[in-house]
Amino acid sequence: MKTTRLAQLASLAVVGSMALAACGSDNTTGTTSAEGSSSSASASKSAATECFSGTLTGEGSSAQKNAIEEAIASYTEACKDAKISYNATGSGAGVKQFIAGQVNFGGSDSALKKEGKDGAKSEVDQAAEMCGSPAWNIPMVTGPVAIAYNVKGIDKLTLTPNVAADIFAGKITTWNDAAIAEVNKGVTLPATPIKVFFRSDESGTTDNFTKWLHAAAPEKWTQDPGKKWTGSGEGKPQNAGVSEGVKSTDGGVSYVEWSYAKDNKLGMALIDNGGGAVELTSESVGKAVEAAKADGEGNDLRLELDYATKEAGAYPILLVTYELVCSKGKDAEKQKAIKAFLKHFASADVQKSLEEIGYAPLPKAMEDKVLTAIDAIS
Structure with a gap:
């Protein structure tokens, strides 16, 4: 189609x-x-x-x-x-x-x-x-917002909010770091340097991703959420730019809208908010959307998403356009x-x-x- x-x-x-x-x-x-x-x-x-x-x-x-x-x-x-x-x-x-x-x-x-x-x-x-x-x-x-990665030797990856926050803040710098290994037991992790890419333009994807980091890892990600990136890494314009950055870089990682991760055949991390590792699927995202609270009046349908949810099977990093x-x-x-x-x-x-x-x-x-x-x- x-x-x-x-x-x-x-x-x-x-x-x-x-x-x-x-x-x-x-x-x-x-x-x-x-x-x-x-x-x-x-x-x-x-x-x-x-x-x-x-x-x-x-x-x-x-x-x-x-x-x-x-x-x-x-x-x-x-x-x-x-x-x-x-x-x-x-x-x-x-x-x-x-x-x-x-x-x-x-x-x-x-x-x-x-x-x-x-x-x-x-x-x-x-x-x-x-x-x-x-x-x-x-x-x-x-x-859904995927944490998309391109690392030779890693076919499956799980991240917790705390580990993700340290990666995107530049505190974890190699893929075989002990903190990543702790949540990926049995996986052989390479010593490849981590290369973070972020949205250089003001972005709702950045806003929602940092809302997740701030809500689910408040002690690690203390910056206020917003459309402008405040972490580390190299800026690229729009979803297409960061996707291409990851795709062309061994060790690359970014936050990117799901369809771009799929189109570029990037690895996508499972997310463990505390209720077990959850794969990004339509069903796991739908479960999270259903739990959202109305935050508007009448036909103004703004939503309040629960980024810190620990509900089993709910994928917590998502945006609603x-x-x-x-x-x-x-x-x-x-x-x-x-x-x-x-x-x-x-x-x-x-x-x-x-x-x-x-x-x-x-x-x-x-x-x-x-x-x-x-x-x-x-």
């Missing part, structure tokens, strides 16, 4: 890129765009899909790039007059572009911040000002288009298809809430 749809995207990318340029973004790195197909298969799908005619632009999270590519391709395959572009520049850029009104929707791996810094208005307040109504955080993509939307926009037709596309993105069929490329579908209870919120956009 992915190969077919990405081929379609490649052949039609020019139209979407022009639409995004017209919207005022200077950074076109990672832009995904597509125009609908007129095939008979598309016609049959369009009966079940609410279509719009025109353009939509979005920007932000690179963690959801592969997922939104799938959703855009399947939507525009059914709706030939729809043109959708998404610029995967990172969550920080997505929030800024959304607040500035430069895109129709944003993508962020962290909900809009309720508190401002140094006397500045909060992201929530800035977004509401731009929209003329409250902005909503709508969870759409569940993206939110689509940032105006609850009531100034352009009614554009709001209808956003509703139509997001309803498709949140549908059970599309969510299920995302498993093939390294995402976990929204749990049923969350899917129902998301669809209710989307219906309320006006």
Whole structure:
């Protein structure tokens, strides 16, 4: 499925890129765009899909790039007059572009911040000002974060939060360190130097990964979580950059969204939060998402994830990518288009298809809430 749809995207990318340029973004790195197909298969799908005619632009999270590519391709395959572009520049850029009104929707791996810094208005307040109504955080993509590694001689690796914190803080510097050996008994570990790669751009993946370190290893990782990296290592831009850094370096390790680890055939550590080593799977991530608490009001569906969970079988390092939307926009037709596309993105069929490329579908209870919120956009 992915190969077919990405081929379609490649052949039609020019139209979407022009639409995004017209919207005022200077950074076109990672832009995904597509125009609908007129095939008979598309016609049959369009009966079940609410279509719009025109353009939509979005920007932000690179963690959801592969997922939104799938959703855009399947939507525009059914709706030939729809043109959708998404610029995967990172969550920080997505929030800024959304607040500035430069895109129709944003993508962020962290909900809009309720508190401002140094006397500045909060992201929530800035977004509401731009929209003329409250902005909503709508969870759409569940993206597990893998601790991805490339070490000759290590086929299976388990890490605890404390050991991971020391690795990413630069305190553990070789793969045969006693602390790593302690949680990998029976595994022959090489003396290869550890090479940490981190996101050089402001990133929701960084935010969520450091939230896990801070919550699960508070004595080791004392820095406040945030979108800007405060540990050690070498910076690379976006998920693609850190994945390539690890792939090309014996001893390399990074935190990266699951689909990128899979695409680059990187090793992925099992995580032991205290309830036993857990492999990253759709099921283990779904178990963690189901335990998340609501942290918003009404249709603002921000979530509070439990990064320190010790529940057996729950994979604790994950992010939820939110689509940032105006609850009531100034352009009614554009709001209808956003509703139509997001309803498709949140549908059970599309969510299920995302498993093939390294995402976990929204749990049923969350899917129902998301669809209710989307219906309320006006």
